[in-house]
Amino acid sequence: MKLTAANFNRFLLFKLPSAFICGVRVKEIVYNKCVVSVKHRWINQNPFKSMYFAVQAMAAELSTGALVMLHIQNSKQNIAMLVAANKSSFSKKATGRITFTCQNNNEIENAISQTISTGEGQTFWLKSIGTNEKGEAVSEMDFEWTIKLKK
Template sequence: MKLTATNLNRFLFFKLPSAFICGVRVVEITSEKCVVAVKHRWINQNPFHSMYFAVQAMAAELTTGAIVMLHIEESGHQIGMLVAGNKSVFTKKATGKITFVCQNPDAVKTAIQNTITTAEGQTFWLKSIGTNENGEQVSEMDFEWTIKLKK
């Protein structure tokens, strides 16, 4: 499957239905960045009338994971990927449309090249920043990814 916003949203529908139902959608994906948006609605709210942290985490993880998937696809190798850890900071109530962006995927490129060269697993961190419609940061999430060649 060629990784486009449309194909990733189709992937969400069939493979990650909870994210799809909550309104998580890929807006843009390039080799340099991935943009995912989700709108605060009844289905994804917490008791404090803002977006539940897990919905924010789904959207943020998707920005990082889609970039990893894209670079694996471009490498032409069979490489497995898995989240090993994550860190989150919430700075403002998440209401309205929240947009998550992961960019500068240099760590991905380096890790993929190293795993191809050495045949050893690699780990790296990617950051996704969520902002509201006013451009104010609402959350910052870091995901630790592990990759290794499939045999």
């Protein structure tokens, strides 16, 4: 399956239904960037009338993980991936449409290349920044991904 925004959104419906129901959607995925959006609604709010942190984490993780999946597919290797750790910070109430963007600065390519050449697992961090409709950052989330060749 070619990894496009539409295919990822179908994937969400069948494999990650909680993210789909909460409104998480891939808007754009290209070689060096993935954009995921989610709108604050009743189904994904916390008691303080802003978006629940876990919904933000789902969208942010998808923006990083989708890029990893795209690069693994492009490598034509059988590579496993897993989140090893994450950290986050919240700077503003998340209301309205929140857009998470992950920009790849060669971390993924370097890790895949190292894994293929050495056969050893690699770890790397990717950052996703969530912004509101005014362009203000509401949260930053970092995910440590591990990859290794499947045997």
